[in-house]
Amino acid sequence: MASIQHDLAAFLVEAKRRTYAGLDDDATVARPLLAGSKQLEHRAPPYAYRDIYFGMGFFVGQETVSRDEGVIWSMSYSGGVRAEITDRDTFLAIYKFLRQALLAISVEEPYRGPRLFELARMVYRNEVEGGLDRFHGVETIARQNGEPLYELRYSGGLLR
Numbered sequence: 709m710a711s712i713q714h715d716l717a718a719f720l721v722e723a724k725r726r727t728y729a730g731l732d733d734d735a736t737v738a739r740p741l742l743a744g745s746k747q748l749e750h751r752a753p754p755y756a757y758r759d760i761y762f763g764m765g766f767f768v769g770q771e772t773v774s775r776d777e778g779v780i781w782s783m784s785y786s787g788g789v790r791a792e793i794t795d796r797d798t799f800l801a802i803y804k805f806l807r808q809a810l811l812a813i814s815v816e817e818p819y820r821g822p823r824l825f826e827l828a829r830m831v832y833r834n835e836v837e838g839g840l841d842r843f844h845g846v847e848t849i850a851r852q853n854g855e856p857l858y859e860l861r862y863s864g865g866l867l868r
Contacts (some may be wrong), residue, residue, distance in 0.1 A: 710785055710805075711729075712867055713840050713841070713866075714815070715755075716755070716773065716775075716780070716781060716840065717816075717818045717840055718815055719755045719773065719817045720742065720757070720781075720813075720818035720819075721752075721813050721814070721815055721818050722750070722752060723750040723752075723755075723757035723773075724757075724810060724818070725758070725811060725813065726750045726783050727748035727749070727750055727759055728748055728759065728807065728810065729807050729810035729811045729813070730755075730807075730811060736748055736812070736842070737749055740760065741760065742743060743761060744762060745747065745760050745761060745762050746761050747760045747762070748760075754775050754776055755773055755775055755785060756773070756774045756775075756823050757772070757773050758771070758772050758773065758774075759771045763788065764787050765789055765790070765791075765793075765799070766786075766787070766788035766789075766791075767786065767787070767788050768784075768785070768786040769781070769785055769786075770782060770784045770785075771783045771864070773861075776781070777842075777865060780866060780867055781840070781864070781865065781867065782864050782865075782867060783819060783862055783863065783864030783865075784863060784864060785861065785862035785863075786860065786861060786862075786863065787858065787859050787860025787861055787862070788858065788859075788860070789802050789803075789857060789858045790857060790858065790859075793857065798857075801828075802830070802857050802858050804847060805827065805828060805830045805832070805849060806821075806826060806832070806849060806858065808825070809821035809822065809825040809827075809834075809849075811831035812825055814842070817834075817836055818840070819834075819836055819845060819862060819864070820834050820836075820845065820847050820852070820860070820862060821834050821847060822834060823836075823863070825834075826844060826850075826852075828850060829851060829852045830849055830850070830852070830857070831851070831852060832847065832849050833847065833848050833850075834846075834847040834850075835847075838865070839864065840865070841865050841866045842864075842865035843863065843864060843865060844861075844862065844863035844864075845862055845863070846859065846860065846861050847859070847860045847862070848860075848861075
């Protein structure tokens with residue numbers, strides 16, 4: 709089981725880097741399964757990754773990993789920028805910073821980004837509990853002065 713979990717964790721890191729974190733919405737498939745959603749996919753047999761989400765300023769979504777045509781792992785998430793942030797440039801800067809943080813994902817905790825990431829006067833924090841089989845966490849982005857900009861909550865694990 710430990711080897712399967714390590715393989716799954718390594719695949720998750722690769723999939724996340726090759727979809728939203730690395731390519732933003734350029735990784736979106738042309739015809740999503742659910743109308744109005746964004747759908748990102750990555751395949752490296754025997755695994756297949758799919759991320760489907762709705763919204764942008766505030767969004768909800770679900771990631772799944774299939775192996776041999778059956779879903780074996782999933783993570784649900786919801787969050788976004790603070791409602792009072794309406795300036796487009798600020799909005800885009802926050803999500804650009806988020807993608808940079810998400811690229812620093814690790815095999816040890818392949819859910820979102822690292823525990824701490826700082827760049828361009830912004831600070832990303834990820835507090836997670838649990839392991840690949842069952843976990844939950846919250847990620848935040850704030851300015852260096854502590855002003856909150858973004859929050860997302862997530863949870864998931866191995867399906868049985």
